[in-house]
Amino acid sequence: MALTRGAALAALLVGVTVPALAWAQPADAGSDAGSGSATGSDAPPSFIPPQAVGSTDVAAPPDAPPITAAVVVTVKIRVDKTGAVQTVTLVTPPQPVFDDAVVAAAHAFQFQPGTYGDKPVAVEITFTHTFLPPPPPPPIVPADAGVPRTSLLRGRLVELGTRLAVANATVSVQVGGRTYVAEGDGKGEFRLALPPGAATVSVFAAAHLPFAQAETLAATQELAVTYLVERDRYDPYEIVVVGDQRREEVSRITLRGPELQQVPGTFGDPFRVIGALPGVAAVASLLPFPVVRGSSPSSTGFLIDSIRVPLLFHLLSGPSVIHPDFIDEIQFYPGGAPASYGGYTGGIVDGRTVRGDGKLVDVDANLLQAGGLVREPVAAIDGTVTAAARYGYPKFLLSLATNQAALSYWDYQLRVDGGTKANGWTVFAFGANDELDTVAANADPNDPNPPLSPALILRFHRLDLRYHQTVGRLETVYRVDGGYDKTFSNGVDFSVWVIEPSIRARFKLDDKLTFAAGVEGNARDLEQGGGANAGGGALAAITADLSTSAMAGAFVEALWRPTADWLIRPGVRADVNHDTTATKESVDPRLTVRYKLGHRDLPDVPPDSDDSAVWLKGSTGIYHQPPRFVLPLPGLDQMPLKYGLLRSFQTSLGAEVPLSKRFQLTTEAYYNYMDPTIFDLSINAATVGTAGNSTLIPTSVIMQQDDAQKFIDQLTKPQLGRSYGLEVMLRRQAKSGVFGWVSYTLSRAERYRDGTWTPYDFDRVQLFNLVLGLPLARNWDVGVRMQYQSGLPATTTSGYNTARADGYVRFDVRFDKRAVWRKWLLDFYIDITNVALLPEEVSPGQAIRYVLPTLGLRGRF
């Protein structure tokens, strides 16, 4: 008969299922996710977790095998508003007989419901039960028997690495052949009277590895100890809120936790994960310029807390300019973005930052860069200061190959948050600088170590000031951000000062209707330096017209749930863009609708929640944007308005089906019509050489070289475009355990050319992604990613884009190991992109094989 220990009921709150707790759905309608302002009440309400009524002990199963070591079973229990247990989900790896016993017992538990602001709420808690092995003979000594216990062992149980208290542990001590047992309290403290002598101490705690230590107690001695107990797994990404998120969007994919930093082939960079999602084709597999549902890369917005980032990736294709720890989640809209997002006719990628809690020091280094992040609560402002910086040193690696060039970059972020979640403020400053140096123009050609001078500088700074206020049911965010952008290269020297004020508000009328509205604008002052246009390139003819520009816009939308089965979200935004060449107005009505087809009875999902519903969803809307340069460069993004606004009509229809084990199947068909699209990224020539003796033509000259005017015409000529396709995604987004997705997209992206629809230069008909993350014992995480994208169109003698290059397959792997030291954690990772060196045809006839290994270390204190 095994000895069972009273359960450690716990206390880990991981989810609250109240719609009013809007931090589960931040900022879509104008609230500020970064500040976490959207709480929907005047003062922060208090939360009281559910209290167990009656015993939560679990008897050892009679058919259990002999227990020779502690068996720990952890489950997630979802307690509804009435205190009844709704679902019980196993967290620990399978231990069949013991799992069944704990799950069955947990279903019978009774609770007083948890409350939030005095209102009962559904809550998910973690419950752990430990089955201990039977005590060895002789039996446990009762307190009043055996050898006189004149010594005292007291101590604290502290988690190795994190210094958190290890609550509700069992301390077992053997002295002189007898066993003495004590229970630790919620603070990890214990006291145990013992006879003097050599003592063998064992500690068993839920979700921790067994602990053993030897002590010697003298007579009448009180020995105080601190034991560092190692957790069985230190998960770097503990997703906090997953429960019962209310659906408000149609096409949005939200990435969190390990999905942001542990997807192979992304170097731990959250924004690069977008390339593994459905509907996203690549210009080339390593370049982070996504072709979202057939739109040119400059039509997709990369945002941080809804503001545009002038340069998202260092050196255009390196690491992102924001430290990954600042990004709490990424919201990706391949289409159907709500009215609050203006200025883009393609997709939206919005990185959401969050106010951090608690102290943190994080230092990381890999082959290309080193950086750090420090977070410190400041009581004086009732807030937190977070600072981070990184320095990239690819020039050291580059110097091994050449002394003709040098490459470096840096970035910084400083965020200060103050006030409460309901009423508070945020100051967020961030910036980046990239520099490529090449041999100076005046260098001696015979100099073996020629002097270098800047050939390319990309730089920006941003200061973002926010104040969020909650009055009753009205949440308002006042915001001003401004900054400086610069791009310098041969013949290009642009500097832009920019300021962008905005006010956004969200008013919850009742449970059925919420309104959101906002006004925003920007003013840009562009200067072209002395070196600009020196090259007299084709681009200069376009950019010569650029100087100051301004934009003003407003939006209003409603989130209406007329019944529990419908969500209707109509909205409209209007924008006026102005520069020295033209003034352009636009009005964008948008509508998204969800209809609940029914509910699925799933064991691990609460009934009647949005998570268990089968949804039919659709969207339609108009989207405008000013013309932008084909690639995002600081200060050189917006092109003269005289070329006109880009416009797209986006429609989609799809369904969401929840499956068991936290799987979800999503499918969506879409049709986007672009009228017009301007400044399309385009690389294929209209025709190939067909001279009589040119059947064998070197690849490099097979394409006719467009002259400058043709280049300008190609960029600025308004075109019609369309894209349509079907996206399917099977995804597992769990609070722990395996995560990942499989996605498939069948699509076409076309441009109307010479009286017919022809494939767009970056039309990839089939896209397939497999992402799998697997946590293992001893703090290992293994990730695998497979990507297939069919080939790009190619021009032949039969005409423009009448053939296709080969598609490519890529396998990426990532291995993370977390080593635990007394006061800190050391992460070690290996990320290998294209581990099998599979070839990729980057242009017709030009296939490359590459492998990109990254080795890194990261310390968290």
Next chain:
Amino acid sequence: MAVLRAVAITALLAVSAHVARADDEAPKVSLATETLAQGWARSGFRLGLGLLYGELHGLRGAPSGRLLGAQLHVGLRLDARWSLYASFEYASASRAGGLSGLRFAGTLDPTWHVTPNLALAAGLGFGGIVEGRTGRADVSPLGSTLDTSYTFPGSTHPLPSCNGVGIAALARATYAHVLGPRASTMVELEIIGQDTSCVQDTGHLEPDTARPIVRRQAWSHAGASLLWGVTWR
């Protein structure tokens, strides 16, 4: 029972009041709960990184080269006797007039742990070669095949540049020395064989199809390498 509990509490309080205090506040980590050998024989994930040095010898005219590079082992220790690893090797292959590029391979290696220190493995998977410009002389196909892709019947006159992949196999002996609960160090001797379907890009396209005109040749290699590395569990 209540009486006994009261007596016990009273005794405990009495003891507490009179004992000498000896605070031992230096935090302690756990003593080993198993031997190092037991821990390393336990099933679980393993990852090893190593440096390799060796020779890849070309057969039937294929060029040879010296190997210098890195190896990654990942896999599962299944039990005390068996492991299943995947190995990835990336090594520069170079020699004047011979190979000049990267040799890569990925194999699945069932591994038998003969003793706690000695393991034998056999692996099968893919292997390839990526070359840039080399010093090897060009070899031209027949004139009539210049405007189409061409496959050479043999490798007596190797292509001036090879980019390709094929099948690779290996046999490996590993001697490991445990450094601690987290890491061990190892020395390995590896015998390798590889068949590569080489492709040389001519820089030309077929204008009617936009397909590259290439030359193909099959290369065979055998070789050996010595590796030193560290494994983590």
